[in-house]
Amino acid sequence: MSTISPETATSGLVEIHNVHKSFGGVEVLSGIDLTVQPGEVIALLGPSGSGKSTLLRTINHLESVDRGSVTVDGELIGYELRGEKLHELHEREILRRRTQVGIVFQHFNLFPHLTALENIVEAPIALKRLAASDARELALGLLDRVGLADKADAYPRQLSGGQQQRVAIARALALKPKVLLFDEPTSALDPELVGEVLEVISDLARFGTTLIIVTHEIGFARQVADRVVFLDHGTVIEEGRPADVLDHPKHPRTREFLAKVLN
Amino acid sequence: MTDIAAPPLGRSVDHEPSRPEDRTRTRVDISAVPVVHTRHWWRWTFAALILFVVAQFGWSLVTNSRYEWGTFAEYFFSGPVLIGIGYTLAITAVSAIVGFVLGTIIALGRLSKSPLLSSAAWAYIWFFRSVPLVVQIIVWYNLGYLYPKLGLGTPFTTDFWIVEFPTVQLVSAFAAAILGLGLHQAAYSAEIIRGGLLSVDQGQSEAAAALGIPAGRRLFRIILPQAARSIVPNATNEVIGLVKGASVVFVIAIPELFYAVQVIYNRNSRVIPLLLVAVVWYTIITTILSIAQFYIERHFARGSARALPPTPLQQARRWVGSQWARLGDDPTPAGAAIRSTGKASA
Numbered sequence: 001m002s003t004i005s006p007e008t009a010t011s012g013l014v015e016i017h018n019v020h021k022s023f024g025g026v027e028v029l030s031g032i033d034l035t036v037q038p039g040e041v042i043a044l045l046g047p048s049g050s051g052k053s054t055l056l057r058t059i060n061h062l063e064s065v066d067r068g069s070v071t072v073d074g075e076l077i078g079y080e081l082r083g084e085k086l087h088e089l090h091e092r093e094i095l096r097r098r099t100q101v102g103i104v105f106q107h108f109n110l111f112p113h114l115t116a117l118e119n120i121v122e123a124p125i126a127l128k129r130l131a132a133s134d135a136r137e138l139a140l141g142l143l144d145r146v147g148l149a150d151k152a153d154a155y156p157r158q159l160s161g162g163q164q165q166r167v168a169i170a171r172a173l174a175l176k177p178k179v180l181l182f183d184e185p186t187s188a189l190d191p192e193l194v195g196e197v198l199e200v201i202s203d204l205a206r207f208g209t210t211l212i213i214v215t216h217e218i219g220f221a222r223q224v225a226d227r228v229v230f231l232d233h234g235t236v237i238e239e240g241r242p243a244d245v246l247d248h249p250k251h252p253r254t255r256e257f258l259a260k261v262l263n
Numbered sequence: 264m265t266d267i268a269a270p271p272l273g274r275s276v277d278h279e280p281s282r283p284e285d286r287t288r289t290r291v292d293i294s295a296v297p298v299v300h301t302r303h304w305w306r307w308t309f310a311a312l313i314l315f316v317v318a319q320f321g322w323s324l325v326t327n328s329r330y331e332w333g334t335f336a337e338y339f340f341s342g343p344v345l346i347g348i349g350y351t352l353a354i355t356a357v358s359a360i361v362g363f364v365l366g367t368i369i370a371l372g373r374l375s376k377s378p379l380l381s382s383a384a385w386a387y388i389w390f391f392r393s394v395p396l397v398v399q400i401i402v403w404y405n406l407g408y409l410y411p412k413l414g415l416g417t418p419f420t421t422d423f424w425i426v427e428f429p430t431v432q433l434v435s436a437f438a439a440a441i442l443g444l445g446l447h448q449a450a451y452s453a454e455i456i457r458g459g460l461l462s463v464d465q466g467q468s469e470a471a472a473a474l475g476i477p478a479g480r481r482l483f484r485i486i487l488p489q490a491a492r493s494i495v496p497n498a499t500n501e502v503i504g505l506v507k508g509a510s511v512v513f514v515i516a517i518p519e520l521f522y523a524v525q526v527i528y529n530r531n532s533r534v535i536p537l538l539l540v541a542v543v544w545y546t547i548i549t550t551i552l553s554i555a556q557f558y559i560e561r562h563f564a565r566g567s568a569r570a571l572p573p574t575p576l577q578q579a580r581r582w583v584g585s586q587w588a589r590l591g592d593d594p595t596p597a598g599a600a601i602r603s604t605g606k607a608s609a
Contacts, residue, residue, distance in 0.1 A: 011398075021470045032412065058298065091477075091478060095472070095476070098473065105466060107466060109466040109467060109469065109470035111470070112489065112566045113488050113489055113563070113567070115566075122484070122485075123474035123475060125474055126474075127476070127477075155566035157566060157568070169475070175474065175475065181560065241522060
């Protein structure tokens, strides 16, 4: 399945060790261990409430962890090891480290008062990475790449759901992240718009960015993922090549879930 | 074309639906007949009533000599009145700025995760909403009685060895007015701004944070412009309130508009025409603010609708354009429709 060549992708290694997270006494993640190789495409599957989205959000520290660590290329995102303790970093430093990891949300979360182009240039300009004219050029290139070159001046509400999600992908790409996270990127879309978004994501998979995708699109996971990771009750219960996990699931809960979503 | 037997338009429909001649007479092509809209008789009645009352009042304005329009005209542009307007506008502007800047800070304090900050902000709002504005202004004006001297020095003493000012010099009447109105306004603005910030979807702040956008820019570039949609209508209310609230400062003898007309009518006893001078000026200021509100709201509505609503100017131009076009071709479809409607309902 590995159509990407991991040797070309040198960065974007994600290491998750023993991550625990509770919300008000309810443990959502109970000791997750997962290593994602540079350039690898991971599909995170599991029933709702299994902790997929929470796990995804700990990777760029949108969610803090109670115990355990998440590193990208060996660097902790939200913390720093000083002596024997993990110290939570200051906002500014978290923001800097977080830009290595882009995220695409289920509900797009585009800035509605900014045009598609302004949405994309916002972060590179805010972080003083690029001059306005260079950022504009980059954004137009990205819009072209997601097939929306003619929508640069459209406001999000003037776009269809699929178009909005493609702009959101372009926005995440503007910071050239090493890792890109997708939190159910097609769940809020009308069925006929799902294809165009998945196409853009498959395209990214060929370019050697590490992709971690929470999805319910089993067919898509089979087609694009190098590895499928199945979560239930906050733990990884099964993982492996899509063909193995999806066609010959070993764990009864995986079997049960797949039987439900495939029918 | 589908010819179907439509029920007769008359009242007899339920009583004798099967009379053959009725059927043949009412056999119409319903895709071609004109539509008669419902008549709203009560709307017409109330509209007529309102027009009558307005006309009656207008007539009295002209005929009732006690309005003394001559006196009104004499003082409308008089020096003290114009200076009064200057004071009113200055007090409004400065206290609005103090109120909204401080209000934003307090709103952010209220939303802070620190319990100390959020309770301090809550306490501020609680206190300044409780104390009547007039009382506050008088207390600020008389601050010198409580604290004759203000300055910096050793804490918990009145030994101001760094700097020291007599309070009376520091808190002039104008400063007391600004303090009173500004601090009072800040409490109300804080709640309006907090409401606006809460109305913006949490995902916006999260998306901005995920993109590494720093907190300050997140607030001013992403969240506040969206919050402004719900802040602006209430904020305009508050500013208009301040324009008139500024008239309260007459209690400490600042010659703003209301004080100015009082001074004049106390001298010449022409109370009503001079109050009318103030009323008309307040109306003019409010009108200008309302127009400004329209355009500010329009500005912040960018992206909120597929197309922005037209400005009154654009509407007027469009209307003139359509009327012009209607003059051009004859007979007009609208005219034809009216004629056939008339026939059908007859």
